[in-house]
């Protein structure tokens with residue numbers, strides 16, 4: 323049958339990944355809105371925040387319903403944030419990209435889960451300057467567990483093991499060690515920055531949320547890509563943050579959503595980080 327079909331199986335799987343992303347994106351919206359307020363993400367069913375009208379199943383179709391309703395509640399015509407369809411489309415695009423870049427593998431699953439976690443954190447930080455503990459800690463555990471079923475990709479654990487043992491440890495051990503190294507350095511680096519800022523300015527500029535966020539992100543990314551994420555996130559934060567402050571003419575004590583910049587950087591690093599890291603390492607070898 324496939325021979326006669328004009329659509330390749332990989333295209334179909336890609337479309338399925340994107341549609342699955344739309345549905346997960348819809349769930350991520352619920353997480354973004356409810357988790358910072360410590361509300362249940364299961365109960366009650368979705369309702370208009372203004373008039374309380376229950377959202378019917380046919381008005382709850384990702385993206386489509388928002389467009390058909392003109393971004394307004396059917397009952398009271400209150401505007402519904404464009405964040406909802408944006409998160410759904412973004413999740414769909416990232417799920418498709420994970421399949422496209424990593425194929426039908428446990429790696430693709432790992433990066434899809436990581437993308438979903440980053441979308442939630444970017445949005446809660448943008449909206450409320452909150453990086454919820456429950457997302458960070460459950461993500462940290464997920465990162466460690468997923469490291470056991472994916473290949474070690476960082477290489478730091480292997481490098482260390484080659485210097486410590488005659489025989490390299492089994493792959494899952496190396497992979498878990500890479501995850502733990504990434505978590506330790508990611509959270510440690512952010513903790514140092516937070517501590518330095520506190521000593522210099524005498525007040526807290528960064529929440530401890532960023533430290534916990536990088537503990538989680540480090541477990542997924544491993545040491546090298548974690549350091550790259552912090553670097554890219556800082557550059558994004560400086561450039562976009564400065565542009566935003568100039569445009570809005572905000573006061574200098576305006577709190578930047580640093581977690582959002584770290585999250586955006588982490589997503590970029592999933593897809594573009596490895597070539598950058600390899601390029602940097604090759605530069606270091608030449609010298």
Ligand SMILES: [Zn+2]
Pocket residue numbers: 370371372373374375395396397398399400
């Ligand atoms: Zn309403």
